Amino acid sequence: MKFKALAIDIDGTITYSDRRLHFLAAEHLRDLGIPVVLATGNVLCYAAATSKLIGLGGKVISENGGVISTGFDTKPHISESMEECEKAFSYLSSRFDLIRLDGDLRKTEIALRRNVNAGDLQASLEGAGFSIEVIDTQFALHIKSKKVNKGTGLAKMASLMGLDVSDFIAIGDSVNDREMLELAGYGIAVANADSGLKLIADTVTSTSFGGGTVEALEILRRKSFF
Numbered sequence: 332m333k334f335k336a337l338a339i340d341i342d343g344t345i346t347y348s349d350r351r352l353h354f355l356a357a358e359h360l361r362d363l364g365i366p367v368v369l370a371t372g373n374v375l376c377y378a379a380a381t382s383k384l385i386g387l388g389g390k391v392i393s394e395n396g397g398v399i400s401t402g403f404d405t406k407p408h409i410s411e412s413m414e415e416c417e418k419a420f421s422y423l424s425s426r427f428d429l430i431r432l433d434g435d436l437r438k439t440e441i442a443l444r445r446n447v448n449a450g451d452l453q454a455s456l457e458g459a460g461f462s463i464e465v466i467d468t469q470f471a472l473h474i475k476s477k478k479v480n481k482g483t484g485l486a487k488m489a490s491l492m493g494l495d496v497s498d499f500i501a502i503g504d505s506v507n508d509r510e511m512l513e514l515a516g517y518g519i520a521v522a523n524a525d526s527g528l529k530l531i532a533d534t535v536t537s538t539s540f541g542g543g544t545v546e547a548l549e550i551l552r553r554k555s556f557f
């Protein structure tokens with residue numbers, strides 16, 4: 332089996348636990364020989380800068396699928412307005428002590444510091460009839476649309492690249508990588524991934540964080556997957 336591209340999470344997957352970039356993982360990604368798409372819950376400028384600094388081509392899925400860019404100088408594709416997320420945020424703000432992240436850089440969802448429990452926020456929103464979800468990636472909380480995720484982002488990116496989602500290998504570590512791993516032709520969870528992601532992955536590495544990505548790429552090469 333041959334795959335044509337790789338979609339890979341940033342935080343927790345090509346970093347150490349404290350978010351420093353894992354240089355060896357970055358080096359392996361630069362020399363992969365197939366297009367590498369960075370897929371993150373973080374904002375577009377963070378994803379694009381990471382792509383540039385690694386030496387990749389600027390193809391990124393950011394804001395958990397809400398904002399997609401196929402190159403450094405191209406206009407991003409933005410999925411939907413964040414009006415519902417803003418309403419949910421203002422509802423929650425009167426009930427919880429929320430700390431919003433990233434200023435006005437976010438276009439489609441809202442990120443929060445992890446000083447509150449995602450399940451409590453979710454239950455409060457459901458009680459008030461909101462159709463909005465709250466996820467905890469271990470790096471931040473995200474108030475987001477249920478219709479947008481890294482899977483829908485991958486589908487959009489694949490079509491923009493003239494590929495099918497099944498042409499992609501996906502690697503990740505967290506709840507926000509689930510739909511992307513489900514859709515991709517082959518999915519790998521690094522050892523620090525949450526148990527739900529490990530359950531749906533085709534392979535789970537024995538090494539954590541960026542070291543897990545180095546191991547994953549070695550496994551994929553051994554299988555001649557690209």
Ligand SMILES: O=C(O)COP(=O)(O)O
Nearest residue numbers: 341342371372373468471
């Ligand atoms: O932004 C986050 O919460 C986590 O980012 P990630 O998707 O790159 O792991």
Ligand SMILES: [Mg+2]
Nearest residue numbers: 340342343505
């Ligand atoms: Mg992650």
